[in-house]
Structures are given as C-alpha cells and as structure tokens.
Amino acid sequence: MIRNYLPFVRQQYFEIPTGTRDYARIPIFSTGGGAKVILDDFSVWQAVPSITDSPLLMRIGVMGYKYFTEDFQAVQAYSNGHRPLCSRWNFPKPYRMYPGQKLRTQITRMQVGSPIDYPIGIMFNGIREKDQRPIILYDTDEEAKASQAVSALNDMTLATPHDSSILLYGVTVSQWSGDVLNRTGVGVQIWGPDDRQWIETAVYDGAPAQIGLRVIGPPTNVMQLGEQNGWVLDPKQTFTVEIINTNAGTEGVYLTLRGVVEVEE
Amino acid sequence: MSVELVPRWLWQEVTIPQSGEIIIDPSNFANTTAYPMVLSWLSICGKVATAGAPYDDAAGGVVRRLNVEVGLTGYSDINLVPMVGTAFFCGKRFRQKDLGNASATTVVSADLEIPRALRIPRDGGLVVSCQNIHDPDDDVSLISPSIVAQGYHDDSKIPGVLAGRHTETITSATGPQLFNSSDLLNRGREDFIITSITVTDRAVRAAGEGIEIIPQLTSAAWRINPVTGVEWMPQPDPIPTGCLSPFTRLYDVYDEGPKVYEFPKNVVLQPRQRLGIKLTEQSAAAQTVYICLRGELEVE
Numbered sequence: 338m339i340r341n342y343l344p345f346v347r348q349q350y351f352e353i354p355t356g357t358r359d360y361a362r363i364p365i366f367s368t369g370g371g372a373k374v375i376l377d378d379f380s381v382w383q384a385v386p387s388i389t390d391s392p393l394l395m396r397i398g399v400m401g402y403k404y405f406t407e408d409f410q411a412v413q414a415y416s417n418g419h420r421p422l423c424s425r426w427n428f429p430k431p432y433r434m435y436p437g438q439k440l441r442t443q444i445t446r447m448q449v450g451s452p453i454d455y456p457i458g459i460m461f462n463g464i465r466e467k468d469q470r471p472i473i474l475y476d477t478d479e480e481a482k483a484s485q486a487v488s489a490l491n492d493m494t495l496a497t498p499h500d501s502s503i504l505l506y507g508v509t510v511s512q513w514s515g516d517v518l519n520r521t522g523v524g525v526q527i528w529g530p531d532d533r534q535w536i537e538t539a540v541y542d543g544a545p546a547q548i549g550l551r552v553i554g555p556p557t558n559v560m561q562l563g564e565q566n567g568w569v570l571d572p573k574q575t576f577t578v579e580i581i582n583t584n585a586g587t588e589g590v591y592l593t594l595r596g597v598v599e600v601e602e
Numbered sequence: 603m604s605v606e607l608v609p610r611w612l613w614q615e616v617t618i619p620q621s622g623e624i625i626i627d628p629s630n631f632a633n634t635t636a637y638p639m640v641l642s643w644l645s646i647c648g649k650v651a652t653a654g655a656p657y658d659d660a661a662g663g664v665v666r667r668l669n670v671e672v673g674l675t676g677y678s679d680i681n682l683v684p685m686v687g688t689a690f691f692c693g694k695r696f697r698q699k700d701l702g703n704a705s706a707t708t709v710v711s712a713d714l715e716i717p718r719a720l721r722i723p724r725d726g727g728l729v730v731s732c733q734n735i736h737d738p739d740d741d742v743s744l745i746s747p748s749i750v751a752q753g754y755h756d757d758s759k760i761p762g763v764l765a766g767r768h769t770e771t772i773t774s775a776t777g778p779q780l781f782n783s784s785d786l787l788n789r790g791r792e793d794f795i796i797t798s799i800t801v802t803d804r805a806v807r808a809a810g811e812g813i814e815i816i817p818q819l820t821s822a823a824w825r826i827n828p829v830t831g832v833e834w835m836p837q838p839d840p841i842p843t844g845c846l847s848p849f850t851r852l853y854d855v856y857d858e859g860p861k862v863y864e865f866p867k868n869v870v871l872q873p874r875q876r877l878g879i880k881l882t883e884q885s886a887a888a889q890t891v892y893i894c895l896r897g898e899l900e901v902e
Contacts, residue, residue: 392708392709392745392746392802394746394748394767396763396765397763399760399761402760405761405762405763405765406763406764406765406785407784407785408765408766408767408782408784408785409767410746410748410749410750410765410766410767411709411711411746411747411748411767411802413699413700413709413710413711413748413800413802414711414748414749414750414765414767414800414801414802415711415750415752415800416699416711416800417713417750417752417798417799417800419695419696419697419699419713419850420696420697420698420699558699558700558711559699560752561798562761565797566752566753566754566761566797567753567754567755567759567760567761567762568761569759583746
C-alpha cells in the first residue's frame with residue numbers, strides 16, 4: 338500500500354451575537370475519511386473592522402478529550418506561528434499525483450476599490466518521482482478584470498506529466514495589490530483529480546476581501562499545530578473551538594483549518 | 603549525567619543621560635547559578651523618546667541613537683562586541699501578528715521564541731504574573747492579558763495547552779498581577795512538553811483624536827517561571843514584552859520596534875561571571891531603555 342496525503346482546508350464564517358459575555362460553540366471541523374489526519378495550522382480572522390477595545394477570547398480542544406483549558410484566553414495569545422511573506426501554503430506532507438491526473442482551480446478577485454483589476458495566477462511546486470527533477474503546475478489569467486470577477490484556471494499546465502508521478506509540496510497564489518499590508522487576497526478554490534474540493538472556500542457577498550489570502554497565505558494571526566505538536570488525529574475526532582465575544586456588538590469571524598488526510602492507495 | 607537546558611532571562615531598566623554613557627550594573631547580568639549559561643541573544647527596547655510621538659516620527663528610534671558595547675567580565679571591561687546600535691541590533695524576522703483590524707492592535711501577540719522544547723513535570727506548571735508598565739498618565743490599559751503555552755503530553759503525544767488570563771483590565775497604576783493558576787498547571791498523568799509560549803501586549807493608545815502606535819511592545823511586562831526547578835526569570839520585576847519577543851515586527855510598516863543581537867554560538871557565561879554592557883546616548887535627549895539577556899543554563 339502506498340500512502341498519500343490529501344491536502345484540505347476547512348473554512349467557516351460565523352457571527353457571535355451581540356453581548357458582552359455571550360459565547361457561541363462552534364461546530365466544527367470534522368475532517369473525516371482516511372487513516373489519520375495531520376492538522377497543520379489554524380487561524381481566526383475578524384470580519385468587520387471595529388475600533389472597540391475588547392478582544393475575542395478562545396479555548397480549543399479535541400472532541401473526546403474535552404477542551405484543553407477551563408478558562409478562555411485572548412485569541413491573539415494562540416498565535417504561535419509566523420505569517421509567510423507571500424501567499425503560500427507548504428503542505429505538511431507532499432501530495433502525490435499520477436499521470437493523467439489534473440487539478441482544477443478557480444480564483445475570485447476580492448479586492449474592492451482601486452485598483453480593482455489585476456492579473457492573477459496559481460502555482461504548485463513539485464518534483465517528478467521518476468527522475469527527481471523539479472516541476473511546477475500552474476495557470477494564470479493575465480486579463481485585467483473587475484473586482485468579484487471569477488477566473489477558471491484549468492489549463493493543461495495543471496496536469497501531471499505523462500511519464501512520471503509527481504509529489505507536490507506547496508501552492509502559491511500571486512496577487513497584485515495596492516494594499517501595503519497585503520491583507521487583501523483572492524478567493525481560491527481547488528479541486529483534486531477526483532473532483533474533491535481541497536479548499537472549501539465560499540465567497541461571501543459584502544464581506545471583507547481577505548478570504549483567499551486566509552486560505553493560501555495565512556493571515557497575520559496563525560496558530561501552528563503540526564505533527565510535531567501532537568496534532569495527529571483519528572478521522573473520527575474533531576478539532577473544537579469555543580469563542581467568547583466580549584465586544585459590545587456582534588463579531589463576525591472566519592475560522593480556517595488546514596491539514597492533510599493520510600490515505601492508502 | 604544528562605544535561606537539561608533551562609531558559610534564563612535577565613534584564614534591567616536603565617536611563618541614559620543625554621549625550622552621556624552608562625555602564626549597566628553587571629550584577630544584573632551575572633550568572634548566579636552553579637551551571638554554565640550559553641548566551642542566546644541580547645534584546646533592547648524602550649519607549650519612543652518624544653512623548654506622544656507617532657511611531658514614524660523622526661524623534662523615534664530607541665536603538666538607532668545608541669552606541670552599545672558588550673563584554674564578558676573577568677577579562678577586561680568591554681571585550682566582546684563594540685558597535686553602534688543600528689548595526690549591532692538586527693531588524694525583524696517575522697511579520698506582524700494581529701486579527702486584522704484596528705481593534706486587534708489593542709491586543710497583539712508576541713512569541714517568546716523558545717529555541718527548544720521545555721519539559722513541565724506532571725506535578726509542575728507555570729507561575730505567571732503580568733504588569734502594566736505604561737506611564738500612569740497614559741490611557742493605556744491591558745485588556746484580558748493572556749498567555750498560552752502550547753505543546754503536547756510526552757507519552758501519549760496528545761496536544762495540549764497551559765494557559766492563563768487576568769480576567770480584569772490591568773491599569774498602569776497597579777503592580778504585577780498574579781494569574782489564576784488553574785489552567786497553568788500540568789494536571790495530567792505525564793510530563794507536558796512546551797513547544798511555544800505566546801503572550802499578549804497592547805500596541806496602540808488613544809491620544810486625542812487619533813490612535814498612536816506603541817512600537818516597542820512596552821505596554822506589558824511578564825514574569826514566567828516554572829512551579830518547580832530552576833527559575834527562568836529570577837529577578838522580581840516582570841520583563842517588558844518587547845525584550846522577550848524581539849523577532850516579530852509589531853507593525854509591517856517602518857523600522858521601529860524592539861531589536862536583538864544574537865550571540866555567536868558557544869558564547870558562555872560561566873558561574874559567577876558577569877556580562878558588561880556600556881550604552882552611549884548619541885543625541886541630546888535622555889532616554890530610558892530596557893535591556894535583556896537571554897541564555898540557557900546547562901543544568902545537570
């Protein structure tokens with residue numbers, strides 16, 4: 338049996354209602370399937386900018402082991418990871434693709450304001466197993482389009498070569514942005530060879546436009562999980578999060594969990 | 603005989619007179635233990651000199667106006683590295699961390715940058731206190747200051763968290779506040795391995811009509827020690843966040859922020875040896891800085 342590691346991203350948006358100490362239990366990220374699940378990282382992103390002082394408080398756990406702490410801590414205190422300098426995601430384990438297989442991707446321009454149109458592209462880094470030569474799978478749309486426009490990137494340059502399987506190590510998304518903090522990203526969707534959707538990214542009308550960046554390049558808040566920290570779960574287990582909103586108003590938050598599922602082929 | 607590496611932070615607050623120089627009391631940077639201390643880095647931070655100045659103000663810049671010299675006592679006064687501050691202390695490695703909006707800068711996070719995992723025995727835990735070190739006349743409060751130590755249980759490899767939060771806002775007039783310890787103790791049946799420690803600080807204060815950035819992470823100070831064993835922070839006063847977390851930028855624009863000098867490998871402070879540090883202020887304004895030495899004790 339050959340093991341393969343299927344990348345996945347679970348993303349969820351929810352609103353914690355108005356109230357100083359209300360909390361919402363978030364149902365959760367059931368990863369499902371496969372032999373085991375390696376969680377890579379997790380991030381929390383506030384949806385609507387506010388100028389209030391009070392933070393979101395959070396605790397985490399694994400369903401079946403209860404929450405790790407009784408009390409809640411500021412979400413920022415969980416941010417033990419570092420944001421990469423570009424929108425990339427290096428998979429915790431390489432993903433193997435076979436000859437004849439091909440990826441499909443779709444990118445939605447999310448930036449609002451000026452500039453509202455820019456070329457975009459996606460690239461997967463890998464290596465050919467037959468001769469260990471590097472290979473990239475990529476596609477671009479160089480046509481300038483308006484905000485919210487969708488590009489389906491399905492060129493044959495996203496296909497595996499005919500003579501060798503390949504191992505993919507990571508994915509990057511290009512985004513040209515006038516935002517000096519580079520927080521405005523693109524909406525990204527990726528489908529594997531079996532049309533399984535890796536990145537379940539909904540595009541929310543009217544929501545701030547960082548959703549794609551949150552997926553491919555984690556935002557400025559990222560919690561590093563990883564196999565080295567014991568984040569190898571049984572597929573039946575579930576990563577659980579509970580958040581208290583101490584602000585006076587409703588807070589919308591995006592939660593993003595990334596990892597790989599180990600499967601046998 | 604196995605050797606365990608125990609982190610050690612030593613620090614001092616010092617006010618340098620205008621255009622003057624000062625040699626820091628070496629007893630604050632002495633290895634008072636019986637074990638050799640391998641030096642990791644020296645960090646420095648302080649408040650922007652001009653009161654109320656924005657972070658990009660030309661008057662700002664705690665380190666760029668300093669000459670710094672460092673040496674191991676017992677050989678000569680200053681023998682290791684003399685240099686101007688700008689070149690002596692490096693810039694940032696990592697980008698800013700927040701939740702992505704204006705409110706997030708009232709609670710920002712900072713890593714303690716632990717080079718290697720720390721073991722907390724099954725009957726052990728952490729003792730944590732936090733203090734607001736801002737001037738009492740500033741309207742800066744620490745809101746829900748939190749600490750999260752992530753890691754895993756040694757035998758079962760199950761992930762876990764040791765954490766604490768002060769449930770009330772800490773104002774600048776109060777002293778160090780000890781955290782509730784219930785979640786800071788390892789209540790498991792096995793040792794807990796800490797792989798990262800993150801604390802919060804505050805990055806902005808409201809001043810008049812606008813918001814001003816506090817670029818040096820000097821709103822909060824932390825004292826973190828294990829319940830048992832050799833202390834990590836032996837001095838009684840908490841250490842400013844900027845000194846503990848000098849590698850992450852507070853803000854992705856401009857160069858202001860805590861700075862750090864990393865010692866070459868195998869620079870060791872032997873027992874009873876002390877580190878000598880001389881700071882020279884090059885401008886016509888006195889300033890107060892926090893300077894912190896991090897090392898690892900080779901405990902047998």
